Amino acid sequence: MIKVAGRPESLQSKQFHYCPGCTHGIIHRLVAEVMDELGIREESIGVAPVGCSVLAYEYFNCDMHEAAHGRAPAVATGIKRVHPDKVVFTYQGDGDLASIGTAEIVHAAGRSEKITTIFVNNAIYGMTGGQMAPTTLIGQKATTSPYGRSVEAQGYPLKVSEMLATLTGAAYIARVSVHDPQHIRKAKAAIKKAFEYQIAGKGFTLVEVLSTCPTNWGLTPIEALKWLEENMLPYYPLGEYKTPEEVK
Amino acid sequence: MGERILMKGNEAIGEAAIKAGCKYFFGYPITPQNELPEYMSRRLPKEDGVFLQAESEVAAINMVYGAAGSGARVMTSSSSPGISLKMEGISYIAGAELPCVIVNIVRGGPGLGGIQPAQSDYFQATKGGAHGDYRLVVLAPSSIQEAVDLVQEAFEIADFYRNPVMVLGDGMIGQMMEPVEFRAPQKRDLQPKDWATDGCKGRKPNVINSLWLQPEKLEEHNWKLFKKYEEIKKNEVKYETIQMEDAEFALVAYGTTSRICFSALETLRAEGYKVGLIRPITIWPFPEAAINQAADQVKGFLAVEMSTGQMVEDVRLSVEGKAPVHFYGRTGGMVPSPNEIVDQVKAVLGGGK
Amino acid sequence: MPKVVFDEDRCKGCELCTTVCPKNIVVMSKKINAKGYHPATVDEMDKCIGCAFCANICPDTVIEVFKEEKK
Known part of the structure; x- marks a missing residue:
């Protein structure tokens, strides 16, 4: 008998603190599986964000650096410039990356920093209790948009992948989802590509992963997957927005 | 006796850092310290090092945080309003006990203030400035020669105590020209940086962190820092x-x-x-x-x-x-x-x- | 014969695995685990085809899937 699925070596055995059904755990595992498959666990340095995944440094079984809110790409830049031969990645949520950390992510991409960013977009602030995020959809209720996000009051949700794909320095930008096994498989393939392009020195790479927040969306985990599929996919279309072939 | 050369303060500080083995500089333009990053941008590529002009002071100090955590000798510089922006990162660096050198060529404040020399960042430098129970070692040179000597020593102090060190100059120190000699600082008995994040080959993963969710643990950490600061008070007073x-x-x-x-x-x-x-x-x-x-x-x-x-x-x-x-x-x-x-x-x- | 192993005490009872099994054999157990959740389990193991969908969607790496080595 051979094991075809289970905990990858790049993931610590520690139990995640995430709420039941939160897809952060799936995304953690995908990143770890990719690290295993590429054999880069001992060559990797990860940067954890502030937000629900703040404790990512306790889960990934590689060197980790905990950053201030939104600053992970800057911290990763410092690490990568000191160790250009290592694999450096950031793991960030949508409050961290798309709100307080917009300057850092845009300029890391602009400089074509050879790092990989895993951007987890669940359209809400999870850790602080369900406040409106820059990615919260129009009409979506949050604890700081109790009547639903309105265009007049809060404007439009940011489409990070589309925006970053316009930058010359971005080598690989893809948006994926983890709402069913087929999409999880594609998500892993994109994460693997991003790491491979980093290792090949192609430039800045980012994979935006659409994720759920059953707790703060007020849904069961199963309903949350469905909500993601029905509401997030139309506004955040999946696909590769930039590949190194376009960069040349 | 080494050679004495006439140098502008900001440039002499840069050269001193390079002489001390600093290969990484992350900064952002602000008057009156611009000659320092400009100097580093000329010199560091020739030393197999990295000069990077960040998108903001906030980013620059966080790059310092990353580089310091990776085990490098690293420096940033700025002037008063820019240092205010760096405060977030400084608190994290102090909390995570990482060594680095921060140069503040002080100008008048508050707010945008002015661009002429001042000493009005004393409170910010010595009493905190950012959040939490932390201290910076703050060195205040009164000549270019002393700035050169103290910058080199700053790296030794930073590595020895795993603590950020600030060199507090003012517009006069930065802009003035004086003859300087680069003397090797007294080397301290430094431990290998086996805590650095440089890939976990053959060891358990290292984590650079300032988060302690359990109050008992954070209190323990803060008293550990306090003890270190007491040790610094005992050993490092200079006048x-x-x-x-x-x-x-x-x-x-x-x-x-x-x-x-x-x-x-x-x-x-x-x-x-x-x-x-x-x-x-x-x-x-x-x-x-x-x-x-x-x-x-x-x-x-x-x-x-x-x-x-x-x-x-x-x-x-x-x-x-x-x-x-x-x-x-x-x-x-x-x-x-x-x-x-x-x-x-x-x-x-x-x-x- | 493929086999699924559940580390039941890690399970948070989110039920996502029950929605993806093509054979519909992943179910929630009646018993309560150390965390106080009904953990996911498989009763009719002989029907398992080892597709690993359940492990793939599990957010808590509760599930291991084993298969015969291909000759």
């Missing part, structure tokens, strides 16, 4: 005394202001006033004991600063009420003249020698 042997009155000043006080002292001595000068070189840790001891000897103190009075509070605390502590300051980029200080001393002493 200079000038003509204090027979002094009946003491001037206290640091950095550029101490040079002006020295001119005033010479004038006063020539007129028969027995005045001495105490010049803190480390403003944290502050030379409390030296000043307290002097309080047994002199009739009073005059703290002189380019601010409306910040260091004077530490002088008062050190004196413990044993003698009156007076203050004279110019601010907003105005520099006190020796004559103003002479007049102040005479006014305080009421004409009595």
Whole structure:
């Protein structure tokens, strides 16, 4: 008998603190599986964000650096410039990356920093209790948009992948989802590509992963997957927005 | 004896850092320290190092955080409003116990303030400035030569204690030209950086972190930091005394202001006033004991600063009420003249020698 | 014969695995685990085809899937 699925070596055995059904755990595992498959666990340095995944440094079984809110790409830049031969990645949520950390992510991409960013977009602030995020959809209720996000009051949700794909320095930008096994498989393939392009020195790479927040969306985990599929996919279309072939 | 070369303060600070083995510099333009990043951008690529102009001071200090965590000797520089922006990162670096050197070429504030020399960031540098129970070691050179020596030593102190060190200059130190000699600093017995994040081959993963969710653990961490700071207070206090042997009155000043006080002292001595000068070189840790001891000897103190009075509070605390502590300051980029200080001393002493 | 192993005490009872099994054999157990959740389990193991969908969607790496080595 051979094991075809289970905990990858790049993931610590520690139990995640995430709420039941939160897809952060799936995304953690995908990143770890990719690290295993590429054999880069001992060559990797990860940067954890502030937000629900703040404790990512306790889960990934590689060197980790905990950053201030939104600053992970800057911290990763410092690490990568000191160790250009290592694999450096950031793991960030949508409050961290798309709100307080917009300057850092845009300029890391602009400089074509050879790092990989895993951007987890669940359209809400999870850790602080369900406040409106820059990615919260129009009409979506949050604890700081109790009547639903309105265009007049809060404007439009940011489409990070589309925006970053316009930058010359971005080598690989893809948006994926983890709402069913087929999409999880594609998500892993994109994460693997991003790491491979980093290792090949192609430039800045980012994979935006659409994720759920059953707790703060007020849904069961199963309903949350469905909500993601029905509401997030139309506004955040999946696909590769930039590949190194376009960069040349 | 090494070669003496004429250099501008900002550039000399940069060269000193390179001589100390600093290969990484992350900064952002702001007057009056621009010659320093400009110098690093010319020199570091030739030293197999990295100069990076960040998108903001916030990003720059976080790049320093990453590089320091990865085990590198790393520096950033800025001036007052830029240092305010760096405060978030400084707190994280102090919390995670990482070594780095931060240069602040102070200009007038608050707010956008001005671009002329000032000493009004004393509180920010020595009393916190960012959140949490932390301390920076703060070195305050009064000449370009001293700036060069202290910058090199700053890296040794930072590595030895795993603590950020700030070199606090002012626009005068940054812009002035003086002959300097690059002398090797005294090497400390430094431990290997086996805590650095450089890939976990053959060992357990290293984590650079300042988060302690359990209050018991955070308290333990804070007391550990406190003990380290006490150790620094015990070992690293540096100051200079000038003509204090027979002094009946003491001037206290640091950095550029101490040079002006020295001119005033010479004038006063020539007129028969027995005045001495105490010049803190480390403003944290502050030379409390030296000043307290002097309080047994002199009739009073005059703290002189380019601010409306910040260091004077530490002088008062050190004196413990044993003698009156007076203050004279110019601010907003105005520099006190020796004559103003002479007049102040005479006014305080009421004409009595 | 493929086999699924559940580390039941890690399970948070989110039920996502029950929605993806093509054979509909992943179910929630009646018993309560150390965390107080009904953990996911498989009763009819002989029907398992080893597709690993359940492990793939599990957010808590509760599930291990084993298969015969291909000759």
